[in-house]
């Protein structure tokens with residue numbers, strides 16, 4: 001592969017790449033690197049940067065002063081992919097590294113100061129790449145990282161190709177833990193299977209360890225990895241043991257608002273009983289509380305629950321109806337809180353939901369990170385009618401951001417909202 005770099009400090013790149021296997025492959029000409037300095041094309045003491053237009057402070061790499069350099073590199077490297085190192089670029093990952101390693105000719109351009117005059121990018125850039133969500137003073141280290149990672153994918157650079165195939169991020173998994181001699185030191189032993197000599201068993205063991213390591217450290221990667229259904233189920237059950245078993249939801253029929261912002265009672269909706277119960281069970285919710293202050297409405301809810309319960313017993317043993325058993329009917333939200341205190345020995349953290357955007361609302365990841373994997377009781381409250389009253393919202397510990405599409409219309413039924421919100425908070429990501 002031929003690589004051109006363009007930078008203010010080419011020596012940073014040269015020094016970074018002179019060691020180890022990359023250094024060797026440069027010597028063996030498996031990779032051929034040409035490091036250009038911007039100043040090579042300028043008159044003595046001329047700078048490549050100039051003041052930024054507008055009122056922001058800082059200097060910008062000039063379009064005019066670099067134009068000839070980029071044009072010349074392009075003319076001499078007709079098939080070259082021009083990569084600009086930039087914090088505004090696509091985040092570098094193993095897939096991108098792999099894709100870039102298939103190119104025959106790369107030109108990697110490093111910025112400094114406030115970056116490039118936009119016209120340089122418009123004219124010459126094929127792809128902008130960032131190495132992470134932070135700012136470096138210049139692109140030389142970022143370019144070195146790109147070159148190092150891309151080179152490892154090129155045949156002949158890493159001696160044992162198989163070791164690249166088994167690296168972390170291949171098939172979107174982290175590598176299994178590895179060990180070396182001695183078998184035992186300070187009472188700590190190497191897993192027995194690894195010294196059994198049985199390749200099949202060792203491969204199975206390492207695959208399982210790799211899956212577990214990925215689940216523990218980078219669950220997000222699992223959604224891109226190829227898992228068979230037994231592996232997926234095993235990972236789900238490992239995760240399930242650690243999940244919060246004290247998550248409760250409640251559907252409120254009073255006090256809620258109507259369209260005129262008046263406080264009202266709404267009537268029970270038959271569909272909300274079984275549908276929400278099934279959603280709740282799917283996402284591991286401990287109890288689904290339906291609250292209504294009117295006795296006849298609570299009786300109606302009981303009647304629907306008994307219907308499903310008895311139908312289930314009478315017609316079949318369909319596990320779908322198991323969800324019904326997790327419903328509890330209460331008069332008010334205060335009774336719900338008291339009941340949770342009885343179950344968990346502690347008042348729950350109250351998390352409210354609303355369809356309109358307000359200040360101080362929290363994101364789903366915050367609640368997921370805080371409550372998914374401990375046993376702190378939480379109660380997620382859903383309103384009916386035109387939503388929960390200000391009183392309930394103000395007394396909540398958190399209010400979740402509304403779920404919405406990319407348009408103004410936002411009239412989800414509460415049972416749809418429950419399903420989407422529970423999936424965002426507690427859904428399996430792989």
Ligand SMILES: C[S@@+](CC[C@H](N)C(=O)[O-])C[C@H]1O[C@@H](n2cnc3c(N)ncnc32)[C@H](O)[C@@H]1O
Nearest residue numbers: 085086087111112115130131135136138139142
């Ligand atoms: C100080 S930075 C300019 C940052 C710019 N002011 C901004 O906020 O987007 C100067 C140069 O360093 C390089 N650089 C900085 N952070 C980077 C990152 N995370 N990934 C890739 N290159 C980076 C780029 O080449 C960039 O043009």
